[in-house]
Amino acid sequence: MLKGRHLIxxxxxxxxxxxxxxxLAGKIEEKPEDYxxxxxxxxxxxxxxxxxxRTRLSFEAAMLRLGGSNLGFAEPGSSSSVKGESLADTIRxxxxxxxxxxxxxxxxxxxxxxxxxxxxxVINAGDGGHHHPTQTLTDLxxxxxxxxxxxxLTVGFCGDLxxxxxxxxxxxxxxRYSGINFVFISPKELxxxxxxxxxxxxxxxxxxxxxxxxxxxxxDLDILYxxxxxxxxxxxxxxxxxxxxxxxxxxxxxxNAKKDMMILHPLPRVNEIDTEVDKDPRAIYFRQAxxxxxxxxxxxxxxxxxDKYA
Numbered sequence: 346m347l348k349g350r351h352l353i354x355x356x357x358x359x360x361x362x363x364x365x366x367x368x369l370a371g372k373i374e375e376k377p378e379d380y381x382x383x384x385x386x387x388x389x390x391x392x393x394x395x396x397x398x399r400t401r402l403s404f405e406a407a408m409l410r411l412g413g414s415n416l417g418f419a420e421p422g423s424s425s426s427v428k429g430e431s432l433a434d435t436i437r438x439x440x441x442x443x444x445x446x447x448x449x450x451x452x453x454x455x456x457x458x459x460x461x462x463x464x465x466x467v468i469n470a471g472d473g474g475h476h477h478p479t480q481t482l483t484d485l486x487x488x489x490x491x492x493x494x495x496x497x498l499t500v501g502f503c504g505d506l507x508x509x510x511x512x513x514x515x516x517x518x519x520x521r522y523s524g525i526n527f528v529f530i531s532p533k534e535l536x537x538x539x540x541x542x543x544x545x546x547x548x549x550x551x552x553x554x555x556x557x558x559x560x561x562x563x564x565d566l567d568i569l570y571x572x573x574x575x576x577x578x579x580x581x582x583x584x585x586x587x588x589x590x591x592x593x594x595x596x597x598x599x600x601n602a603k604k605d606m607m608i609l610h611p612l613p614r615v616n617e618i619d620t621e622v623d624k625d626p627r628a629i630y631f632r633q634a635x636x637x638x639x640x641x642x643x644x645x646x647x648x649x650x651x652d653k654y655a
Contacts, residue, residue, distance in 0.1 A: 348651035351460040352644070353469045355481040355514040360521055367486050369643040369655050370636070377410065383646055383654050384413035390443035391417035392435070393470070394450040399612055399634055400470050400479065404447050407641040413649075416443065433462040440465045444649055466648045474508040480611050481514040482644065483637035488568065490636065491607055491629060497524030499565055503592050504572035504617060507535040511611040512572060520545045527553035528562050530592070559592055564601045569594070571610045573617050595619040599627070609633055 347362060358366070373380050389408040393401050397419075405415045417439075432450070436459045439446055448459055449470040456469035456476070471477045489495050500519060502512050506529055516537070519525050527546070529537045536555060546553050556562055563569065571594060593616060594608070610618060610630040622628050646654055 346651055347644075347647040348649070349466055350648055351463075351467045352478050352648075353456045353460055353467070354476050355478040355518040356521070357478065363482065363485065363518075365652075365655060366482065366640060366643045366647060367489055369647065370486055370639040371490070373642050374636075374639045380411060380642065380646065380654060382412040384408065384411035384649060387411075387413040387444045387649050388442065389413055389415050389417075389645065390439045390446045391415060391419075391470075392439065392446060392448040392450075393417070393419050394448070394455075395471065396420065397449055397470065399637060400449065400477075401447075403634070403638040404468075404470070404479075404641050404645075407638050407645055410638075411642055411646055413645070417447075432458060436462040436467070445645065468644070468648075471510055474510050474513070476514045477510045477611075478514055479641060479644065480511045480637070481518045482640045483633060484511070484515050484570070484609060484611070485518060486640045487609065487629060487633045487636045488607070491632075492567075495519070495522050498567040499526040499528065500568045500570060501528040501530055501559075501562060501566040502537075502570045502572070503530040503559055503594075505535045506531045506537040506572070509572045512570070513538070513541060515570065516541055517545045520549045520551050525551060527551065528566065529553060529555045530557070530559050530562065531555075532557055559594075560598055560601070563598065563606075564603065566602065566606055568607045568609060569602070571608065571614075571617055573613065573615045593617055593619060594622055596621050596625065599625060602627070 391401055391404055401419060408415050432455060436446065440463045443465060445466045446463060447468045447470050448456060451473050453473040453475040456467065456472040460467040469476055469478055485495060506512050516527065606627050608628045608630065612630060612634060
């Protein structure tokens, strides 16, 4: 039962609970008309202290398609935080108006703090370089729907693995499935954090390798998860410029890839995937964005209504 639960980290829900969400998301995709009014009368607050397109709009679209309503803000200048209000007080206030809160904040740990201050469920939509659990649900649903399973896959993560919260969350979640092999592809300055290796990979005896050479390993991958190098996480502009074009996927680099390899990307894309790749049937990232709406519909209905419509 997920009713009333917070979602702060990708492992807050068990794999069995996530599977129920994926089944429900599939039902919603197949017959959206059956779920059009189930959240009528419920209000979702979207509090975005950091820019977002897909996450914010997909949550708002999800709530509207369930018959509910939205309120909130899309940047911190629209909130009383500019006046010095604490995050805890903001959350306590918004919880008076909404039945659930979705929040993105650039500070690691902010989502956990918000959940401790809220009497309604809080969903983490990204807290700095820490976690992005609903993107993880999106990624897992995409893999499940497109490949029919999540187990026994070789997954390559390429790009910014140091600051990429989508990578961190998905690595933790996938580590709980059997037969997963990871290949981490990045420059040495952007390698996967040591805490992830110790807490998720080594602890669970998950196989992984690290390399700086994408072309040398692309033929081994079932999934290539591309990420952008994030300017907003760098304190040094010169360092960002030096690293931002470390990996660019184009049709030539895909010649040695498996015919059924999936290319995923949490988006936004800058130039790490050439637009010519969009024509390749292995490019799944825009379909991935749509799955994000369906899994968020399943999540919202479950935390607000429980298993009533599962």
